[in-house]
Amino acid sequence: MSETQPTAAMADERIKQRSRLREAMIRPELGGIVGTIAVFTFFMLFAFDSGMFNSQGIMNWSQVSAQFMIIAVGACLLMIAGEFDLSVGSMIGFAGMMIAIFSVTLGWPVWMSILITFAICIALGAVNGFIVIRTGLPSFIVTLAFLFILRGFTIYFPQTIERKTIIGGIKDVAEGDWLAPVFGGKLFPGLFNWFGEIGIVDTFERGTRAGQPVVDGLPMLIVWALLLVVFGHVLLTKTRFGNWIYAAGGDAEAARNSGVPVARVKILMFMFTAFCATVFATCQVMEFGSAGADRGLLKEFEAIIAVVIGGALLTGGYGSVIGAALGALIFGVVQQGLFFAGVESSLFRVFLGVILLGAVILNTYIRRIITGEK
Amino acid sequence: MNPIIEMRDIQKHFGSVIALAGVSVDVFAGECHCLLGDNGAGKSTFIKTMSGVHKPTAGEILFEGQPMNFANPRDAMDAGIATVHQHLAMIPLMSVSRNFFMGNEPVRKTLGIPFFDHEQANDVTMEEMRKMGINLRGPDQAVGTLSGGERQTVAIARAVYFGAKILILDEPTSALGVRQTANVLATIDKVRKQGIGVVFITHNVRHAMAVGDRFTVLNRGKTLGTAKRGEIKHEELQDMMAGGQEMVQLEGSLGGTV
Numbered sequence: 001m002s003e004t005q006p007t008a009a010m011a012d013e014r015i016k017q018r019s020r021l022r023e024a025m026i027r028p029e030l031g032g033i034v035g036t037i038a039v040f041t042f043f044m045l046f047a048f049d050s051g052m053f054n055s056q057g058i059m060n061w062s063q064v065s066a067q068f069m070i071i072a073v074g075a076c077l078l079m080i081a082g083e084f085d086l087s088v089g090s091m092i093g094f095a096g097m098m099i100a101i102f103s104v105t106l107g108w109p110v111w112m113s114i115l116i117t118f119a120i121c122i123a124l125g126a127v128n129g130f131i132v133i134r135t136g137l138p139s140f141i142v143t144l145a146f147l148f149i150l151r152g153f154t155i156y157f158p159q160t161i162e163r164k165t166i167i168g169g170i171k172d173v174a175e176g177d178w179l180a181p182v183f184g185g186k187l188f189p190g191l192f193n194w195f196g197e198i199g200i201v202d203t204f205e206r207g208t209r210a211g212q213p214v215v216d217g218l219p220m221l222i223v224w225a226l227l228l229v230v231f232g233h234v235l236l237t238k239t240r241f242g243n244w245i246y247a248a249g250g251d252a253e254a255a256r257n258s259g260v261p262v263a264r265v266k267i268l269m270f271m272f273t274a275f276c277a278t279v280f281a282t283c284q285v286m287e288f289g290s291a292g293a294d295r296g297l298l299k300e301f302e303a304i305i306a307v308v309i310g311g312a313l314l315t316g317g318y319g320s321v322i323g324a325a326l327g328a329l330i331f332g333v334v335q336q337g338l339f340f341a342g343v344e345s346s347l348f349r350v351f352l353g354v355i356l357l358g359a360v361i362l363n364t365y366i367r368r369i370i371t372g373e374k
Numbered sequence: 375m376n377p378i379i380e381m382r383d384i385q386k387h388f389g390s391v392i393a394l395a396g397v398s399v400d401v402f403a404g405e406c407h408c409l410l411g412d413n414g415a416g417k418s419t420f421i422k423t424m425s426g427v428h429k430p431t432a433g434e435i436l437f438e439g440q441p442m443n444f445a446n447p448r449d450a451m452d453a454g455i456a457t458v459h460q461h462l463a464m465i466p467l468m469s470v471s472r473n474f475f476m477g478n479e480p481v482r483k484t485l486g487i488p489f490f491d492h493e494q495a496n497d498v499t500m501e502e503m504r505k506m507g508i509n510l511r512g513p514d515q516a517v518g519t520l521s522g523g524e525r526q527t528v529a530i531a532r533a534v535y536f537g538a539k540i541l542i543l544d545e546p547t548s549a550l551g552v553r554q555t556a557n558v559l560a561t562i563d564k565v566r567k568q569g570i571g572v573v574f575i576t577h578n579v580r581h582a583m584a585v586g587d588r589f590t591v592l593n594r595g596k597t598l599g600t601a602k603r604g605e606i607k608h609e610e611l612q613d614m615m616a617g618g619q620e621m622v623q624l625e626g627s628l629g630g631t632v
Contacts (some may be wrong), residue, residue: 240479243472244477246465246467246468246472249464251464253461255463255476255477259477260476318467370466371519
């Protein structure tokens with residue numbers, strides 16, 4: 001070691017110079033960004049004339065993507081906090097069924113049915129979290145149990161009460177309710193009418209709705225998705241609590257030693273995931289006007305896939321809500337896009353598998369650069 | 375000058391096992407007090423007693439002249455006793471600045487909502503790390519990209535920034551290479567000069583001799599006395615740690631290289 005070397009230079013010699021571009025590229029969402037560009041390029045080239053990119057087409061894949069986004073935000077924060085929730089899909093079915101039973105079968109006001117369902121589902125999320133924390137069991141197992149328990153009840157209740165597995169008629173009872181439009185309504189109908197007039201949005205040419213725009217407003221589903229993404233992103237990156245989420249998932253023991261209330265953080269994230277699932281269910285029930293016992297099947301995996309495409313680490317402590325939202329967008333665009341492109345629908349899974357693999361390989365590479373993982 | 379902390383005749387029994395059989399150590403502001411001992415000598419039990427993890431079976435702890443009874447580690451931390459464990463409270467996936475403020479995040483209110491004040495956190499982190507002689511690429515650099523010695527330094531800088539009066543370092547150099555060890559020892563020296571009492575636990579006499587002001591050797595739960603720098607030689611410390619006689623023989627058979 002030479003004596004003359006000043007300390008500053010000594011420390012600097014190991015810091016490699018990095019270009020601005022490289023700095024900007026190396027981020028957890030890169031996999032999601034590249035995937036989004038790839039997917040849009042692909043469909044622009046192969047399905048541009050299919051109606052995928054006119055107002056109706058855009059609304060179509062936006063709504064599907066928004067559904068994925070709502071559950072992906074919850075799954076993302078929970079995964080960063082170091083836990084999984086495999087009961088999301090069953091929770092969606094369960095929540096929808098609860099709303100239907102309360103409002104249609106029992107005849108309670110819809111707003112009350114929705115609020116009580118939220119309370120029940122968030123409490124179930126807390127139970128999930130509490131069991132995981134108390135027993136120290138992997139959340140994978142605990143929530144897998146709830147996947148079956150909740151799905152079982154979702155089939156059992158309507159069968160015993162109504163002798164069927166689909167309960168309809170929610171649109172009728174929701175008429176005039178003050179809370180139902182928050183999930184099933186549409187925003188800015190005036191604006192979209194105007195869009196129709198000036199020709200941005202197509203209008204119906206014949207029939208009873210002639211002259212009205214084909215897209216008559218921004219569905220609340222999309223509004224919820226955007227609100228949840230913004231909320232999740234701000235919570236994770238801009239608040240103390242966000243730091244605790246990272247810490248709880250990165251190394252629970254180290255976090256505890258530094259005074260982070262790990263148990264509280266994890267339980268709250270289970271509750272938030274349940275909240276997101278219930279938002280999904282409520283929007284769906286209000287849109288379809290019915291609840292079915294098979295609703296939400298496999299949604300937990302779709303949420304997890306979106307989150308992983310978005311750059312999150314399955315073992316926790318690392319990830320991005322924006323990335324998860326892009327993952328959800330990719331998911332929705334591919335699913336609907338293949339339909340527009342006239343591709344055999346079974347190929348959807350092939351396409352999805354390829355994207356998943358590609359994004360995850362890219363993400364792993366990026367993450368190693370950022371975190372110095374071996 | 376009075377010591378910041380004075381541990382008088384501390385005993386700690388675990389059932390029938392006597393882990394500490396009357397150990398006395400005091401630490402002054404601005405000194406580096408080395409606690410030496412072989413594996414199983416009771417070093418860990420002793421520092422855990424000092425940091426509030428264990429309650430002594432007998433003996434007295436005086437903190438700034440007042441008798442103290444730490445109920446838990448949080449109490450000791452609040453009083454200003456910080457411990458940097460071998461198992462560092464650092465999360466490799468998180469940035470240095472997020473780690474630095476983990477559990478103590480600064481907040482700034484915007485529209486009544488408390489947000490994590492990243493600007494302040496980043497500035498403080500860069501400044502504190504610069505003081506310790508580490509130039510980070512940026513405050514958002516992940517801890518996982520730092521070397522073991524640098525991670526130790528982040529942990530030490532964090533403890534100092536959050537107002538430690540006594541800094542307990544549990545074998546900070548045991549897993550490090552030569553150069554990284556030198557960096558950590560230099561950090562200890564910087565911390566000491568800020569008037570913080572450092573308790574440096576090690577079983578490496580060479581590392582202890584490099585920065586220590588006083589040396590206390592533990593052997594089988596007992597103190598073999600405290601010596602000041604210059605009053606004791608490297609070989610004597612080595613012998614005391616190992617329990618004398620056997621070590622001399624062992625050293626002879628190894629050609630004096632231990």
